[in-house]
Amino acid sequence: MHDAYYMTEERELIAQSARDFAENYIRPLADKIDKEDYFATELYKRAGELGFCDLHVPEEYGGNDLSLTDHMIIVEEMARVSPGFAMTFVADISICETLLVDLGTPEQKERWLPGMVKGEIIASHCTVEPCGLGNMEAYTGRAVPADGGWVLNATKSWSTNVGAAQLNIVKAWTDTPGEFSYFLVPLDSEGVLVSPPEDKVGWRGSNTGEVVFKDVFVPNSDVLGPIGKSVDLGIQSVFNEMIGTGSVALGITEESNAITQRYISTRMHNSGVPFPFRYDVMRVRFAENMAREDAIRGMAYPAALAYDAGARNMDRAFLIKAYCFEMAERVASTNIELCGGVGTVRGTGLERLWRDAKMGLIGGGQRDYLYSMAGAIRLSGRG
Structure with missing residues (x-):
């Protein structure tokens, strides 16, 4: 809309x-x-x-x-x-x-x-390690200085676009703890090992998997941003991703509601009227889903407009990713129930949209982790 x-x-x-x-x-x-x-x-x-x-x-x-x-x-x-x-x-x-x-x-x-x-x-963003997104102090991926560049050793989990990306953008420790840096590593670099993509429940076709960097030499010309400061300076990408995922949640919700509206409004009860006009609860639950669709739109797009105007509110970015997919998952789950057995059939697309919404509560930052981060930022007065 x-x-x-x-x-x-x-x-x-x-x-x-x-x-x-x-x-x-x-x-x-x-x-x-x-x-x-x-x-x-x-x-x-x-x-x-x-x-x-x-x-x-x-x-x-x-x-x-x-x-x-x-x-x-x-x-x-x-x-x-x-x-x-x-x-x-x-x-x-x-x-x-x-x-x-x-x-x-x-x-x-x-x-x-x-x-x-x-x-x-x-390109593939290689940042998370097996210990998890919220445990960065335990990351072991590290780049050490070498003649004319750096030697990178790291194992990155849940990396995006694996198997298809020609370029890896890798985050690794440099020098002292607390200093991450970014490195540009072409896929054909010696020492890069890419695993098969994970067989996920949702976001199918969006490959995520493990990439191992073993004694990979990265020339100084492929260091992205200043050493030890590039992650902080590259914070814009976090805003773009977190706010941008709101549009994915919105697309899921719009399509799920549209499919459900078409089906239940023409499914006839034996009384001669469509099911929603026989059972009040169906109208109520669908109206709640309409409200959730508007809530997602009303949260995501104002944040994007504010970002384009120069605002940088990290707490709001985290909230958008968590809240919008939470609403999308509720919509998709409710719509499956409103459509009954038909809602569980793959051909309708409803169950696929639900799986993709569920994945949004986990991939790229689990919902409760993001809510926790947003709360911490706001309570500290840094929002």
Whole structure:
């Protein structure tokens, strides 16, 4: 639904173009993406041709400097059709592309950004280790100085886009504890070992898996940002990802509600009226889902507009990721129940949307962890 206050004539055109792309190119592959856990590289290339693989990329590197709000409008349309593809797109564009835009040298940007904008180069964000996202002090991945560069040893779990990415952006300790740095590691670098993707319940087609970096030499020219300070300076990518996932949750909710509305409004009771007009509770529960859809939109897009205007509220970014997927999962679960046995059938798409919403409560930061972080930031007065 794009009749909201944040829409402009230009954004209406972006939305229509994204909707056409989703319906004509993503939907025919949506079942294949989910059933086969298929990473659709051809969709990336088409998205690049349409100018979608762009977030704040300057024109000199092939971009159109799309805003976060523009990006979310595109992702929302993708997520209605395939949340798995939408999430792999968010991981690549919101995180990796942003890190290069914000921290890259002119040479690094020239090498990687034009290909990313065209959808020809996909990147993987390698940050989490087996001990978990919330336990960074226990991370063992480390880069030590060497002649002309660094030697990197790390095992990264739940890395995005594994098996398809040509570039890994790796976070590792440098020098003393408390100082993380980013390193650009091409997939074909000696010592990079990529595992098969995890067989996840949701976000199918958005490959996540383990990447091992064993005695990988990284030249100084591939250090991303200043040593020991790049993670703090690259915080924009966290805002983009957390706020951007709100549009994935919204797309899931919109599609789930639309499928359910079509089905229950035409399913006839033996009294001769549609089921919702026979049972009040069905109308109430569907209306609650309508409210949750509006709540997600009302939380995500104002945050994107504020971000585009220069606001940086980390507590709100964490809340969006946690709350929006919590609402999306409730919507998807309720809609399965409203549709009865039909809601459990794969062909309807409802159970797939529920699995993707459930994955959103865990992937990229578990719900309770994010709520805890948001609460800590706000209570400390740093929100």
